[in-house]
Amino acid sequence: MSRPDQLYHPEMMILAADRSRVGHLDGATHRGEARNPLCGDRLSIELLLETPMIERVRFEARGCAIARASAALMCSLVEMQTDRVALELGHRFREELESPESAPIDPRFDAFRALRQIRSRRRCATLAWEALEQALEGD
Amino acid sequence: MMTSLADIRNEFPALQQHVHGHPLVYLDNASTTQKPRCVLDTIQRSYASEYANVHRGVHSLSQRATEAYESVRYEVAEFINASDPREVIFTAGATSAINLVAQTLGRSLLGPHDEVLVTEMEHHSNLVPWQVICAERGARLRVLEIDDKGDLKLDQLEDVLGKNTRIVALAHISNTLGTVNPVEHITKAARRFGARVVVDGAQAVSHCPVDVQSLGCDFYAFSAHKAYGPSGVGVLWGRLDLLEGLPPWQSGGDMVLSVDLAGATYNEVPHRFEAGTPNIVGVVGMGAALRWIREIGFDSIMKHEDVLLHAIEDRLGRIGAVRRIGTSSKIRSSVSFLLGDVHAHDVGTILDGEGIAVRAGHHCTQPVMDHFDVDATVRASVAIYNTVEEIDRLADGLKHTEEVFR
Numbered sequence: 001m002s003r004p005d006q007l008y009h010p011e012m013m014i015l016a017a018d019r020s021r022v023g024h025l026d027g028a029t030h031r032g033e034a035r036n037p038l039c040g041d042r043l044s045i046e047l048l049l050e051t052p053m054i055e056r057v058r059f060e061a062r063g064c065a066i067a068r069a070s071a072a073l074m075c076s077l078v079e080m081q082t083d084r085v086a087l088e089l090g091h092r093f094r095e096e097l098e099s100p101e102s103a104p105i106d107p108r109f110d111a112f113r114a115l116r117q118i119r120s121r122r123r124c125a126t127l128a129w130e131a132l133e134q135a136l137e138g139d
Numbered sequence: 140m141m142t143s144l145a146d147i148r149n150e151f152p153a154l155q156q157h158v159h160g161h162p163l164v165y166l167d168n169a170s171t172t173q174k175p176r177c178v179l180d181t182i183q184r185s186y187a188s189e190y191a192n193v194h195r196g197v198h199s200l201s202q203r204a205t206e207a208y209e210s211v212r213y214e215v216a217e218f219i220n221a222s223d224p225r226e227v228i229f230t231a232g233a234t235s236a237i238n239l240v241a242q243t244l245g246r247s248l249l250g251p252h253d254e255v256l257v258t259e260m261e262h263h264s265n266l267v268p269w270q271v272i273c274a275e276r277g278a279r280l281r282v283l284e285i286d287d288k289g290d291l292k293l294d295q296l297e298d299v300l301g302k303n304t305r306i307v308a309l310a311h312i313s314n315t316l317g318t319v320n321p322v323e324h325i326t327k328a329a330r331r332f333g334a335r336v337v338v339d340g341a342q343a344v345s346h347c348p349v350d351v352q353s354l355g356c357d358f359y360a361f362s363a364h365k366a367y368g369p370s371g372v373g374v375l376w377g378r379l380d381l382l383e384g385l386p387p388w389q390s391g392g393d394m395v396l397s398v399d400l401a402g403a404t405y406n407e408v409p410h411r412f413e414a415g416t417p418n419i420v421g422v423v424g425m426g427a428a429l430r431w432i433r434e435i436g437f438d439s440i441m442k443h444e445d446v447l448l449h450a451i452e453d454r455l456g457r458i459g460a461v462r463r464i465g466t467s468s469k470i471r472s473s474v475s476f477l478l479g480d481v482h483a484h485d486v487g488t489i490l491d492g493e494g495i496a497v498r499a500g501h502h503c504t505q506p507v508m509d510h511f512d513v514d515a516t517v518r519a520s521v522a523i524y525n526t527v528e529e530i531d532r533l534a535d536g537l538k539h540t541e542e543v544f545r
Contacts, residue, residue: 005488005492007488008544013544040500040505064483
């Protein structure tokens with residue numbers, strides 16, 4: 001079993017500290033919010049969709065380092081992608097968390113590999129993707 | 140204490156394990172306590188040689204099971220100084236007990252213009268049931284606020300308690316802040332308006348003696364699993380004259396005297412409130428836990444837990460980044476805090492890596508989080524088996540957490 005503190009390796013901490021896509025997005029066309037009822041964490045995203053392309057994304061998180069890191073990564077990955085690709089990335093991210101210890105499905109998700117062994121914190125990492133799904137599929 | 144701390148710790152198999160290569164430090168006792176061997180043995184013995192359904196069998200095994208089950212009613216009554224064992228209703232836990240009161244007393248008493256008073260520090264289990272019944276009955280839910288230390292604002296009691304108040308519901312001890320509430324003071328005030336008082340004692344029964352008669356309340360709820368007993372079982376104590384006037388809550392077998400196709404007549408108190416096959420072994424296990432607490436004795440428990448609390452306050456006070464949430468002068472068992480801007484979940488995860496179990500989150504008290512404008516806190520909560528050395532390990536773990544997030 002992985003030690004829980006292996007979650008906080010440098011790549012994760014760099015992502016958690018990345019505030020380049022934190023904040024409000026003027027002219028956003030879509031908004032989504034996800035909450036974790038177990039801990040009260042909230043994560044909201046705003047995005048500008050020029051169908052089918054996601055032009056810009058911003059997020060605001062009241063959550064832990066994992067939730068913030070995941071949101072920062074998600075925003076960087078889905079900008080300038082189509083909505084369909086963005087949602088597919090979310091599915092792949094979840095698969096990555098669920099898959100047994102093996103070669104990563106997508107190296108971009110490598111910062112979160114320790115969550116494969118630490119189920120109790122997985123929801124922290126999927127919160128941003130839930131908010132994205134709500135933004136894109138909620139209307 | 141009469142029994143040595145080492146002897147007490149030896150009674151708990153769960154405390155003998157290592158987590159992530161470190162001896163377990165279990166400081167999540169407000170969530171649930173570990174179980175002493177006598178409780179585990181009682182549960183095992185009950186299933187192995189004393190198990191049958193209660194109240195309804197003529198065979199010997201059923202009679203033995205019934206005797207074991209019903210004898211706990213007497214033990215609980217003695218434990219909380221109830222005047223009559225019939226006042227003890229076995230439930231699935233404190234939440235179930237409070238829902239029982241809300242759905243029976245609430246339905247009997249509440250109508251439009253009536254009020255239920257709760258406090259800002261309530262666990263969701265002593266808040267949401269009252270929100271639900273107030274909405275159902277068109278009644279108003281009022282709130283006694285807390286101050287920034289986590290004490291009730293007693294000077295505002297007169298503003299929120301009045302002739303329309305039918306029910307007052309409050310925690311004996313806050314599960315998040317650790318504050319011990321002045322229950323006697325509030326019951327006296329409620330009496331002046333004829334309001335019934337429901338006390339959530341989930342955090343109290345394993346930490347201090349509970350005397351329901353001197354508290355002056357009308358109902359008192361607690362769970363066994365926070366008092367060294369099994370999960371899925373608890374108690375609602377209620378004054379007999381009130382219980383006898385209440386309608387049943389859940390219906391089914393065991394809570395009826397007779398049934399025909401046209402209707403049913405209900406059983407006597409307390410069986411009227413215990414529909415269906417109860418948690419037989421859970422109740423028997425709870426009896427073993429309460430006996431164990433009595434053997435240790437509250438003098439020893441309170442003395443030792445005070446030492447642990449002072450150690451927590453002292454060690455946390457030496458870490459500059461710690462911000463305590465709840466600084467009442469009347470705290471028992473639980474201490475909540477933040478560590479700089481590190482999220483409580485991250486603190487909890489790093490501590491887990493050191494083998495230290497604390498709770499991180501809103502502790503089912505989101506209004507308390509709102510009051511202090513935080514999303515979550517770290518909570519360290521003690522039990523009789525914790526040691527000062529474990530508190531030192533908590534402090535070391537917090538220093539390590541600071542280094543990880545520096």
